[in-house]
Amino acid sequence: MSVNLRQEEVQLESKKRLIALQRAKELRSRIDGYLKNKANIPSGFEVQEAYQQAKHKLLQVLQATEDQWHDWHWQMANRISDVTVISQLLNLDAAELQAVQRVGRQYRWAVSPYYMALAMAGGINGPVWRQAVPSIEEVQDRSGLEDPMGEEFTSPAPAVTRRYPDRLIINVTNQCAMYCRHCQRRRNIGELDLHKPRKILEAALQYVRENKEIRDVLITGGDALLLSDKQLDWLLSQLDQIPHVEIKRIGTRTPVTLPQRITPELCAVLEKYPPIYINTQFNHPLEVTPEAKKACDMLIKAGVVLGNQAVLLKDINNDPDVMKRLNHKLLQIRVRPYYIFHAKAVKGTRHFITGVNDGINIMEQLRGYTSGLAVPTYIINAPNGYGKTPVLPQYIVENHNTHVTLRTWEKRIIPYNVKCKQ
Missing domain, CATH: 3.20.20.70 (Aldolase class I)
Structure with a gap:
């Protein structure tokens, strides 16, 4: 192999690597926003200190032991469904407690102590709390159906x-x-x-x-x-x-x-x-x-x-x-x-x-x-x-059976012929 040919191959490989590095940088930029925001979206593993504090308070209020906490029968028997218990756990104002009581007269509610501790760790009106504790919005809704699935x-x-x-x-x-x-x-x-x-x-x-x-x-x-x-x-x-x-x-x-x-x-x-x-x-x-x-x-x-x-x-x-x-x-x-x-x-x-x-x-x-x-x-x-x-985003812009126009995940518009090499 001649020296010139070898140099050309090295230059070509270098050019390919540069293209790949530029593409990698572009791909990284696609998720920069998520990577920066990730720390603001904690998982349950990352709120363990707050969860343990809430759990300790629940055990005190319910006069229970650690062993009972791990017993699912105890958890079921002690589901929280009374604003009196919530008032002992958290400093909710009278209006908030009255709202829970009002909803409870129309729609039953109950929360396992485990999930309540997690709701407390996630914060009042946080994403876990909202799934578990009644909101006055429930009784203000007149538009829904009892059985939309028939x-x-x-x-x-x-x-x-x-x-x-x-x-x-x-x-x-x-x-x-x-x-x-x-x-x-x-x-x-x-x-x-x-x-x-x-x-x-x-x-x-x-x-x-x-x-x-x-x-x-x-x-x-x-x-x-x-x-x-x-x-x-x-x-x-x-x-x-x-x-x-x-x-x-x-x-x-x-x-x-x-x-x-x-x-x-x-x-x-x-x-x-x-x-x-x-x-x-x-x-x-x-x-x-x-x-x-x-x-x-x-x-x-x-x-x-x-x-x-x-x-x-x-x-x-x-x-x-x-x-x-x-x-x-x-x-x-x-x-x-x-x-x-x-x-x-x-x-x-x-x-x-x-x-x-x-x-x-x-x-x-x-x-x-x-x-x-x-x-x-x-x-x-x-x-x-x-x-x-x-329900999917529209990834096919045009469809002529053997050739289609695609919109990729990056919103690039690309023609594709199913019978020919691309």
Whole structure:
């Protein structure tokens, strides 16, 4: 090889490296804003000092021990649903306490001590607080519907909701560790915690047996993991014996609101009936705590596959940086971001509902700006039970089948011919 040829190759490689370095600098600039803002979006790991202080105060007010704190039965028995307790925990003024009382007369509320400690750590009217503690805005909403999903018209058997050809829901309870203020089924909460009777569940199971196209069953509520270990064992064993049921799914928010519920005994039950998929609902990075990680670790060790279905909520997570931070923290605890649901127009929840553009903007700032694992699907549920509809930014500008015009994540307009090398 001649000296001149070698020099030309070195110069070419140097030019390529310079182009790559310039591109890397450009790519870094794309996320400079997020990197600067990241410190302003703490996760639950980063507010541990405030959380421990709140926990200590709760233990004092509730006259409880550390061992009781870690007992999910104690957590459930001591859910906070009285402004008297809140007044002992925080310096709220009379008007704020009266507002909680007024809402409570119309819409039930209850918060596990664990989640209340997290709400206190995140600050009054912070993103966790707003999900847990009633707001006067709930009783001022006259525009929503009790059942925007039309579930009463998609129930072909007791406790069953069916919206799709090959899968269905079995609603097993109305009980939750914390009654989310944005709940889509708040009409079912009532004044008493009620699990579905065995005869109702048997009727639902019989419907599954008789409809052999059903390959996927979601057990939800309420919160499905608030059934006893014995009840869950029976229900999962029944589904496991139906040949055409390929997978079981469980809908639960306990890893978020009551991680103490994830016990070795529960995991032993779940481990018996693979494959089991659990979708939970983390809505803000503050909810990703050491306790939540421990619960998820236990579930994963039991063979459960974990996903997250966040709900897009105004002034909580309708911000691209908040959602990106949430999804990054979820991946760190091995929970795959699956959906972002547009909040449903449920009566009493209007103050949580954002514009669709908020969701599209979040997707624009996720796709390409972070790894695909951290990019869920943005979903609007069609009214009256007609199912999930994915909503995406428009990446195809023109479509002529064999050649299209694309808009990339950086908004570059690029022609693409499917039959030719690019």
